[in-house]
Amino acid sequence: MTQLDALTSTRPPSSEHRDVLTQRRADRFERVEPRGRRQHTARERAELFCDPGSFVEIAPLRTAGSTGGAGVVTGWGTVAGRPVVVASHDAAVASGAIGAVFAETVQRAQELAIDRGHPIVYINDSGGARIHDGIHALHGCGGIFALNVKASRRVPQISLILGPCAGAAAYSPALTDWTIMVKEQGQMFLTGPEIVRAATGEDATADEIGGSGMHTRTSGVAHLEVEDEDEAFDRARRLLSFLPSHVGGRPAAVQAVPAPAEAVERLPHVVPEKSSIVFDMHDVLDGVLDADTDGTGRLELSPEHAPSVITMLARLDGRAVGVVANQPLRRGGVLDAKASVKISRFVDFCARYDLPVVTFVDVPGFLPGTVEEGRGVITQGATMLRAYVEATSPVLTVIVRKAYGGAYIAMGARSLGADLTWAWSGSEIAVMGPGGAVALLHRRALRDAEDPDALREELAAEYREKVARPYLAAEAGILDDVIHPEETRDRLVQAVRMLAPEPA
Amino acid sequence: MSTTPAVADVVSNVWKLLTERGAQVRQGDVLAVLESMKMEIPVHAPVGGRVVEVPVVEGQIVQEGDTLVLIETD
Numbered sequence: 001m002t003q004l005d006a007l008t009s010t011r012p013p014s015s016e017h018r019d020v021l022t023q024r025r026a027d028r029f030e031r032v033e034p035r036g037r038r039q040h041t042a043r044e045r046a047e048l049f050c051d052p053g054s055f056v057e058i059a060p061l062r063t064a065g066s067t068g069g070a071g072v073v074t075g076w077g078t079v080a081g082r083p084v085v086v087a088s089h090d091a092a093v094a095s096g097a098i099g100a101v102f103a104e105t106v107q108r109a110q111e112l113a114i115d116r117g118h119p120i121v122y123i124n125d126s127g128g129a130r131i132h133d134g135i136h137a138l139h140g141c142g143g144i145f146a147l148n149v150k151a152s153r154r155v156p157q158i159s160l161i162l163g164p165c166a167g168a169a170a171y172s173p174a175l176t177d178w179t180i181m182v183k184e185q186g187q188m189f190l191t192g193p194e195i196v197r198a199a200t201g202e203d204a205t206a207d208e209i210g211g212s213g214m215h216t217r218t219s220g221v222a223h224l225e226v227e228d229e230d231e232a233f234d235r236a237r238r239l240l241s242f243l244p245s246h247v248g249g250r251p252a253a254v255q256a257v258p259a260p261a262e263a264v265e266r267l268p269h270v271v272p273e274k275s276s277i278v279f280d281m282h283d284v285l286d287g288v289l290d291a292d293t294d295g296t297g298r299l300e301l302s303p304e305h306a307p308s309v310i311t312m313l314a315r316l317d318g319r320a321v322g323v324v325a326n327q328p329l330r331r332g333g334v335l336d337a338k339a340s341v342k343i344s345r346f347v348d349f350c351a352r353y354d355l356p357v358v359t360f361v362d363v364p365g366f367l368p369g370t371v372e373e374g375r376g377v378i379t380q381g382a383t384m385l386r387a388y389v390e391a392t393s394p395v396l397t398v399i400v401r402k403a404y405g406g407a408y409i410a411m412g413a414r415s416l417g418a419d420l421t422w423a424w425s426g427s428e429i430a431v432m433g434p435g436g437a438v439a440l441l442h443r444r445a446l447r448d449a450e451d452p453d454a455l456r457e458e459l460a461a462e463y464r465e466k467v468a469r470p471y472l473a474a475e476a477g478i479l480d481d482v483i484h485p486e487e488t489r490d491r492l493v494q495a496v497r498m499l500a501p502e503p504a
Numbered sequence: 505m506s507t508t509p510a511v512a513d514v515v516s517n518v519w520k521l522l523t524e525r526g527a528q529v530r531q532g533d534v535l536a537v538l539e540s541m542k543m544e545i546p547v548h549a550p551v552g553g554r555v556v557e558v559p560v561v562e563g564q565i566v567q568e569g570d571t572l573v574l575i576e577t578d
Contacts, residue, residue, distance in 0.1 A: 371567070
């Protein structure tokens with residue numbers, strides 16, 4: 001009789017320890033019906049976000065007390081076959097409050113992602129720091145923030161807001177790259193309605209203080225508003241499809257799709273002759289970028305915040321690119337403090353992940369006045385200049401109509417380091433618009449004229465043709481070329497192939 | 505019954521008013537054209553309904569967020 005035989009024969013296979021584990025798992029994974037508008041439990045959310053069957057939980061038996069788990073479900077799975085790390089707050093355990101164990105659990109997941117170079121997706125649903133854990137809770141929250149910052153130099157981070165995220169729980173999303181909120185379900189605020197009322201007397205609902213409308217339109221704290229949890233997962237997965245897994249990595253390759261023929265044919269007619277008439281910049285983008293055949297080829301970020309500018313992930317020749325554009329249809333396409341922050345943040349992000357930045361310009365200028373100066377538009381505008389200067393990915397700029405003054409520079413001008421710049425043949429580039437320039441240059445003549453209005457118009461037309469047309473800039477080498485609108489896509493595709501070649 | 509304002513989205517001059525009290529409007533109709541930064545910026549009806557108030561006049565300077573037209577919906 002061998003030793004092994006002796007063991008197995010003298011100890012009949014007891015199932016007691018197996019039963020214990022089975023029971024432990026049953027207790028821990030017991031489904032707690034989600035409250036309120038919530039659709040799924042924390043664990044279900046992590047599973048639904050990842051490719052089917054791919055989610056693996058880290059330390060599922062970790063506990064913060066006698067009942068319940070750590071208050072957060074962490075683990076990894078895949079999205080379109082690529083690994084991602086997930087941290088999903090468990091609102092069924094103390095309303096998802098962040099205690100010491102919760103924080104430790106999240107930090108372990110963050111460190112794993114940073115070490116191995118995988119994106120992190122945070123599914124947030126937390127009332128904030130766990131008061132019972134006192135200073136340990138605060139210490140833990142701070143630790144999560146510090147790793148958010150460390151991770152931001154290494155891997156994409158996306159936050160989904162699927163419940164109220166108060167106090168400390170609101171800061172972590174703000175330190176990540178992109179935040180997606182579910183309408184009438186997700187909220188972010190430093191202080192909830194009761195404390196607001198007690199502190200200042202302001203009477204406001206949770207949604208007014210920190211709902212998806214507030215944050216995707218007014219504050220810009222969140223970048224996408226969606227209808228439900230499943231749509232939030234879909235958007236986050238789509239976002240990841242444009243990105244590499246980590247800094248220095250490469251996004252998944254996608255088949256190039258030419259721009260639709262009818263959109264290209266329409267291109268020369270999109271921009272109205274008269275420079276004061278608005279148009280939809282999306283019509284220009286449609287004639288230039290890869291066609292979005294199935295709704296997954298483009299993702300506009302912050303579409304309703306600072307809507308005078310567009311920031312969008314898209315594809316050109318099958319490669320992911322970041323598109324920045326003025327949107328004349330909204331507020332005339334003007335730049336202001338909020339638009340500057342929106343653009344600078346986007347350009348920074350694209351550059352960090354080697355996405356070419358393609359900028360389409362039709363800008364009437366920076367909005368002047370006391371309100372904007374009071375908002376610090378000088379500082380915010382400078383942030384935008386800095387973002388373009390520091391961008392290490394290819395920067396390509398197309399002036400489609402007006403580019404005046406400081407706004408011309410700010411919209412990815414050659415002087416800020418754009419690799420290649422073009423202007424459409426009908427565009428205008430100058431220190432100021434014809435009206436203002438003529439008033440300054442011909443003050444005396446206009447004062448003495450019999451019909452100043454007629455003279456002003458005549459001089460403005462002359463200025464537009466002789467000074468503002470793009471040929472002066474092209475002759476000076478400040479523009480690489482003056483092009484027809486329908487040539488734009490080819491120029492950009494050729495440029496991207498040269499500046500960011502596929503590795504052999 | 506509730507009312508919804510169409511607001512100025514940028515500091516501007518009310519260049520043209522294209523509606524009046526009592527008019528029926530559909531969502532997306534152009535109610536006014538603002539002039540700012542030498543751009544003609546159309547203001548669209550956020551909802552369909554009946555115009556109950558137009559608290560501005562042509563030539564008036566308006567700030568971001570100011571109500572231009574008040575629309576009553578059923």
